[in-house]
Amino acid sequence: MTPPFEIIIIGGGCAGLSLAMRLSKFPEEKKVLIVESRSEYRNDRTWCFWGNDSAQMRHLVSHRWESVSLQTPDRKVKVDCRTAPYEMISAETFYSAALQQISQNPCIELATGTALSSEPWKDGNLWRIETSDGQRSGRILIDTRPSLPVHAGEAVLWQSFLGQEIECDASAFDPTSASLMKFLSIEDGRIPFVYVLPFSARRALVEFTVFSPVPLVPDELSQGLELGITAEVGSAKYSVRRTEHGILPMGLTKPTLRAEASSVRVGVSSGGARPSSGFAFQRIQRWAEACAEALLAGEGPVAHTPDSWSLSAMDNLFLRVLRSRPELSPNLYLSLFGVKNPHSLIRFMSDQSTLADCASVALSLPPWPFIAEIPNFLLGRSYKIAGGLST
Numbered sequence: 001m002t003p004p005f006e007i008i009i010i011g012g013g014c015a016g017l018s019l020a021m022r023l024s025k026f027p028e029e030k031k032v033l034i035v036e037s038r039s040e041y042r043n044d045r046t047w048c049f050w051g052n053d054s055a056q057m058r059h060l061v062s063h064r065w066e067s068v069s070l071q072t073p074d075r076k077v078k079v080d081c082r083t084a085p086y087e088m089i090s091a092e093t094f095y096s097a098a099l100q101q102i103s104q105n106p107c108i109e110l111a112t113g114t115a116l117s118s119e120p121w122k123d124g125n126l127w128r129i130e131t132s133d134g135q136r137s138g139r140i141l142i143d144t145r146p147s148l149p150v151h152a153g154e155a156v157l158w159q160s161f162l163g164q165e166i167e168c169d170a171s172a173f174d175p176t177s178a179s180l181m182k183f184l185s186i187e188d189g190r191i192p193f194v195y196v197l198p199f200s201a202r203r204a205l206v207e208f209t210v211f212s213p214v215p216l217v218p219d220e221l222s223q224g225l226e227l228g229i230t231a232e233v234g235s236a237k238y239s240v241r242r243t244e245h246g247i248l249p250m251g252l253t254k255p256t257l258r259a260e261a262s263s264v265r266v267g268v269s270s271g272g273a274r275p276s277s278g279f280a281f282q283r284i285q286r287w288a289e290a291c292a293e294a295l296l297a298g299e300g301p302v303a304h305t306p307d308s309w310s311l312s313a314m315d316n317l318f319l320r321v322l323r324s325r326p327e328l329s330p331n332l333y334l335s336l337f338g339v340k341n342p343h344s345l346i347r348f349m350s351d352q353s354t355l356a357d358c359a360s361v362a363l364s365l366p367p368w369p370f371i372a373e374i375p376n377f378l379l380g381r382s383y384k385i386a387g388g389l390s391t
């Protein structure tokens, strides 16, 4: 049987590879195994974040926008974000940088095309896993698998999106500004909008996104995407370079469990995603930094740091208002981004807010919908589970 590893990481996606990159500084005799079910890495997503001082991996950024906008059919808010631009890393750049760095340490083994076939179990002081390539064991287990299938009641709202990177035969985009939310009509508790990342006047990623109590599969989003692209490009002809789809939890309703001091569950379904936005890339980087530091110091693995009480209360209340009064959401978002000092909002969205930032964000919003939701929030009233979904 293969000798035990010091650390087993299940899942070589954003969280698994981010940790492994930091662990490439691990002393040679400590062996690390990453078990990854996919056989090859594809350019399957783009990661955006605000490029402020706390942001990591900025050397991999391929595009940045110094202004962003949000709009409804009759109102537009444009935010100048030159001091903390909206930045993008493409998955292919990240994966190749991670694989290159990991390959420099012969003690880190990346087993692609290898899936976990049952749940890990503890055997004495070792974790054992059964994989498609046989049994493996390790002293520390870091599980980054997303929870699949996802079930509606596991999050207050779900952010489902389908996007295509397109190339037009004529100019159709303003490459100086990213369009974060172009709101469409709200129906059946669903909040739909189009997100556009323009890379040039002819090339952009256009994404049709829906916040809703139930997660949505690509088929349910494809018509919205087609209409969204047509509205963006008008009569220009276009070709599709690649497609991406995601379902992100917004406000998990179940706490994430840490089974043992020698094992931890992390990633987008385990506290890695910011509840009010679903954004996870920078939170995962901060976790990877902290976890690698703990492991390099000979301590146990660490989970994602829980949000402060104030941040988590604000996110929770905001999501509850979106869910109970979806028709208000376009104006709530436009009020948020219309805040006098957008840097307060950017720090708030990047988990770096001070109390003054929280106050400034709260004051930018109309109070009544939030006041009306406070009794439900304080009583912890949960939402009726609307059904499930398998992906």
Ligand SMILES: Cc1cc2nc3c(=O)[nH]c(=O)nc-3n(C[C@H](O)[C@H](O)[C@H](O)COP(=O)(O)OP(=O)(O)OC[C@H]3O[C@@H](n4cnc5c(N)ncnc54)[C@H](O)[C@@H]3O)c2cc1C
Binding pocket: 010, 011, 012, 013, 014, 015, 016, 035, 036, 037, 038, 044, 045, 046, 047, 048, 049, 114, 115, 116, 117, 144, 145, 146, 244, 245, 246, 247, 248, 266, 267, 268, 269, 272, 278, 279, 280, 281, 282, 284
């Ligand atoms: C299309 C898309 C766009 C996104 N855009 C942004 C963005 O702009 N900004 C932002 O902050 N966040 C964004 N996110 C959210 C988040 O940052 C990503 O989902 C991120 O990849 C989460 O990292 P993770 O490690 O938790 O999950 P993943 O990156 O999905 O990694 C999990 C890994 O586990 C592997 N795995 C699963 N099951 C098994 C098994 N049984 N055995 C072995 N391996 C297994 C998977 O193959 C995968 O590689 C986006 C997500 C998606 C899907």
